[in-house]
Structure formats: structure tokens, C-alpha cells
Amino acid sequence: MPRLLHHKLDPASRLCRLMFAEYGVPADLEEVKPWTRESHLLEINPAATVPIMIESGEPPIVGMLAVLHAIEERYAPTAVAGLFPAQPRDRAEMWRLLEWVLLKLNDEVTRYVLEEKIVKRDQRGATPDPGVLRVAKANLAEHLLYFNWLFATRQWLAGATMTLADFALAAHLSSLDYLGDVHWDTSPETRHWYARIKSRPAFRTLLNDRVPGMPAAAGYADLDF
Amino acid sequence: MPRLLHHKLDPASRLCRLMFAEYGVPADLEEVKPWTRESHLLEINPAATVPIMIESGEPPIVGMLAVLHAIEERYAPTAVAGLFPAQPRDRAEMWRLLEWVLLKLNDEVTRYVLEEKIVKRDQRGATPDPGVLRVAKANLAEHLLYFNWLFATRQWLAGATMTLADFALAAHLSSLDYLGDVHWDTSPETRHWYARIKSRPAFRTLLNDRVPGMPAAAGYADLDF
Numbered sequence: 284m285p286r287l288l289h290h291k292l293d294p295a296s297r298l299c300r301l302m303f304a305e306y307g308v309p310a311d312l313e314e315v316k317p318w319t320r321e322s323h324l325l326e327i328n329p330a331a332t333v334p335i336m337i338e339s340g341e342p343p344i345v346g347m348l349a350v351l352h353a354i355e356e357r358y359a360p361t362a363v364a365g366l367f368p369a370q371p372r373d374r375a376e377m378w379r380l381l382e383w384v385l386l387k388l389n390d391e392v393t394r395y396v397l398e399e400k401i402v403k404r405d406q407r408g409a410t411p412d413p414g415v416l417r418v419a420k421a422n423l424a425e426h427l428l429y430f431n432w433l434f435a436t437r438q439w440l441a442g443a444t445m446t447l448a449d450f451a452l453a454a455h456l457s458s459l460d461y462l463g464d465v466h467w468d469t470s471p472e473t474r475h476w477y478a479r480i481k482s483r484p485a486f487r488t489l490l491n492d493r494v495p496g497m498p499a500a501a502g503y504a505d506l507d508f
Numbered sequence: 509m510p511r512l513l514h515h516k517l518d519p520a521s522r523l524c525r526l527m528f529a530e531y532g533v534p535a536d537l538e539e540v541k542p543w544t545r546e547s548h549l550l551e552i553n554p555a556a557t558v559p560i561m562i563e564s565g566e567p568p569i570v571g572m573l574a575v576l577h578a579i580e581e582r583y584a585p586t587a588v589a590g591l592f593p594a595q596p597r598d599r600a601e602m603w604r605l606l607e608w609v610l611l612k613l614n615d616e617v618t619r620y621v622l623e624e625k626i627v628k629r630d631q632r633g634a635t636p637d638p639g640v641l642r643v644a645k646a647n648l649a650e651h652l653l654y655f656n657w658l659f660a661t662r663q664w665l666a667g668a669t670m671t672l673a674d675f676a677l678a679a680h681l682s683s684l685d686y687l688g689d690v691h692w693d694t695s696p697e698t699r700h701w702y703a704r705i706k707s708r709p710a711f712r713t714l715l716n717d718r719v720p721g722m723p724a725a726a727g728y729a730d731l732d733f
Contacts, residue, residue: 329654330612342597349603356596371581372567378574379553386611387555429554
């Protein structure tokens with residue numbers, strides 16, 4: 284059974300957990316706090332990031348790009364379509380939106396929210412900086428406008444079929460939703476998509492997550508939110 | 509012939525240009541300044557980033573992840589090894605270091621140097637903030653320590669063979685080197701590796717680049733630097 288070093292609210296870890304669940308692969312989860320830079324973690328990954336996938340007798344697979352490619356190569360079903368579309372132009376659109384979420388959305392929204400609400404509190408009991416959260420909130424509203432625009436004309440983020448890009452966006456939005464930062468009321472198209480992806484069996488594992496001392500926002504685990 | 513929308517000092521664009529050159533694919537280069545957010549660019553890519561690859565009769569391929577996968581899928585030679593290693597564990601190490609360079613090095617060094625030295629000057633004739641450059645410089649020194657440590661025990665960044673991770677690091681360091689920000693004297697192992705990759709025919713196109721009003725630092729184009 285693969286072991287995954289992760290953090291419950293780390294979106295890249297969530298993306299990998301969704302892939303495991305979607306492909307029916309039980310994974311042994313080991314939670315770490317990357318920001319504490321424990322020697323145990325640094326020995327495996329000097330960048331002190333998660334996810335890290337470990338299979339017995341093999342060197343660890345380190346980082347989100349390495350892990351998501353490894354899961355796809357090892358565990359994607361061959362009989363039915365996996366999370367990488369078969370057609371080159373569909374794959375290109377998946378990579379475009381995966382990059383949008385993993386880099387741009389992360390860079391403008393998620394990393395700040397997690398730093399302010401989780402890392403600062405855990406590291407030194409500090410409260411979030413309202414100015415930073417305000418900027419992240421405004422940025423998220425812009426991103427949601429774009430996602431709403433996409434979902435108004437397509438069933439899934441990258442087109443007609445569900446892809447890894449959907450899981451990436453669901454991973455990020457679910458972390459933000461846990462912390463109460465997604466205003467679904469003003470984003471009906473994205474909400475409609477999120478309701479669909481949230482009701483997939485693969486999503487259940489995320490909905491059961493609870494971070495000690497940081498209760499989930501109302502509606503986080505509800506399929507009818 | 510594929511067309512590539514790029515910026516001369518954008519490392520992600522340089523990575524794609526190195527791939528094209530290594531695979532012997534002539535590409536038609538069209539330079540854009542992503543930070544001006546021209547409507548021409550925004551129509552193709554609302555994220556206003558490069559690289560973007562355009563082949564006639566097909567939808568544009570947008571963003572570094574989409575373009576690098578598309579180049580690899582379309583143009584990698586099948587007879588000899590391409591830039592993606594054949595063995596899963598070697599590929600995992602390539603992805604780990606590719607992520608290190610494209611995300612971490614970019615995030616802690618390259619993006620700040622380019623923003624301060626290129627974007628600010630072009631947008632409003634402003635001079636770089638010395639405080640920001642100082643932090644970027646200190647961060648780069650830390651990264652070079654790690655790369656030196658790796659290159660002390662391996663021929664190429666991700667192991668025994670040259671991979672996409674080498675091109676990614678070469679793309680970033682060459683942009684920084686153009687701007688005079690790499691102190692090779694204190695990084696003999698990385699310098700030794702860079703001399704090898706710099707002398708590849710694929711690298712020539714980058715060494716001829718000149719940004720108007722921003723001359724290349726001494727040694728930028730020298731194979732013996």
C-alpha cells in the first residue's frame with residue numbers, strides 16, 4: 284500500500300488523495316506539518332513540501348508533479364478513461380487549467396489563506412493579518428468569475444469530461460471552503476460544478492477531515508450546501 | 509512550423525525554446541511582453557502568461573505545462589532517449605527537480621529579479637528595489653548551495669542522464685546570468701555543469717538573445733566564462 288506524507292489542508296496533497304480515491308487505491312496517510320521543517324521530512328525532501336509518496340523498497344517520490352505523474356502511471360485504469368484525457372488538445376486544455384489552479388490560484392489566493400489561518404497560528408499562535416486576507420478574498424472573487432464563465436459553457440473545467448484539472452480545483456476550493464472562504468452564493472456555476480464533484484465517492488475522504496482546533500466551516504461536509 | 513509566443517528572458521519560454529532546439533524543431537518566435545496585458549495576448553490566454561504554442565489549424569497550447577508536454581509528445585525522438593527518462597524512478601527525480609526549479613527557484617529568486625529589473629523598468633521606468641534584489645540574491649545563494657551539492661555527486665541535475673530538469677535550471681540560470689545575477693566563482697560544481705549545457709548546440713539560440721536597452725552581462729554568451 285502506498286504511503287502518502289501529506290497535510291490535511293494542503294491542496295496538492297488533497298489532489299493526490301483524490302486521485303488515489305478515484306482510482307480505488309487505498310493509501311496510508313501520514314500527516315506532517317511542512318512548515319515545522321522536521322528533520323524526518325527534510326531528509327526526504329529538502330524543499331520541505333508535501334505530498335510525498337512512499338512505496339516499500341523504492342526511493343520516495345517527492346513533490347506534487349512527481350506524485351501526480353506516478354499515481355497516473357501506476358494506478359490509472361487502462362480499461363476506462365483516467366484523469367488525463369486521451370486527445371492531445373484536451374490534454375493541453377487540462378494542463379492549462381491545472382497550471383492556472385496549481386500556480387496562479389495558489390499564488391494569488393490559497394497560499395496566503397493557509398499561511399495566515401493555519402501556519403501562523405500553529406507556529407506562533409498569531410492571528411491572521413486582515414489586510415492579507417482581504418487581498419486573497421478579492422483575488423478569489425476574480426478567479427471565481429473566470430471559473431463561472433468557464434462552467435457556463437462546459438460541463439467540467441477543461442471541457443466535456445472530468446480531468447485532473449477538476450480535481451486540482453476541487454482540492455483548492457475544498458481547502459478554502461473548510462476555512463469558510465468560498466462564497467458560493469455569488470458563484471452559482473462553480474457551485475453547481477462543486478456539488479457534482481463533491482458527491483463523488485472519491486471526495487468522501489476529504490469531507491471527513493478535521494484539523495484540531497480549527498473546526499470546518501458550516502456546509503463543508505454537506506452535499507447540499 | 510510551430511509558432512511560440514514568448515519573452516526573451518522568461519525562463520518558462522526559454523525552457524520550451526531549449527526543447528525545440530534540442531529536438532531539432534525550428535520554431536517561429538514571436539516576442540510579447542506579458543505584463544502589458546495586450547488584448548491580443550489576453551484573448552488567447554486570460555492568465556497573460558507565456559509560453560504559448562500555436563500550430564496552424566489548431567487551438568493554441570497555453571502555458572508552460574501544456575507546452576512542454578505537447579513538445580515532448582509531438583517532437584521527442586523515438587529512436588533515442590528524449591528529455592523524459594524512461595525509468596519511473598528517474599522520471600520521479602526529474603519531476604521533483606523540475607518542480608524545485610519551476611516553482612521554488614522561480615518563486616524565491618527569478619520572478620523577483622525579472623519583476624525588478626525588467627517589468628518595473630519597462631512599465632514605468634522605475635529602478636529596481638535594492639531590498640528586494642538583496643533577498644533574491646541571498647535566496648539564490650542558498651539554491652546554488654543545494655545545486656552544488658547535487659552536482660558534486662551526479663553528472664546531471666536529476667541523475668546520470670540529461671533531462672528536462674537540466675533544461676529548466678539552465679533556462680532560469682541563463683535569464684539570471686543575462687542580468688548578471690549569478691556568481692559563478694562561488695559555485696564551481698554548478699558552473700561546471702552550466703559550461704557543459706551551455707556548449708550544446710541547442711543553447712546557441714539563447715546566447716544570441718539581446719533585450720533592447722538591457723545589455724547582457726559580461727560572460728553571458730561566452731562558453732568559457
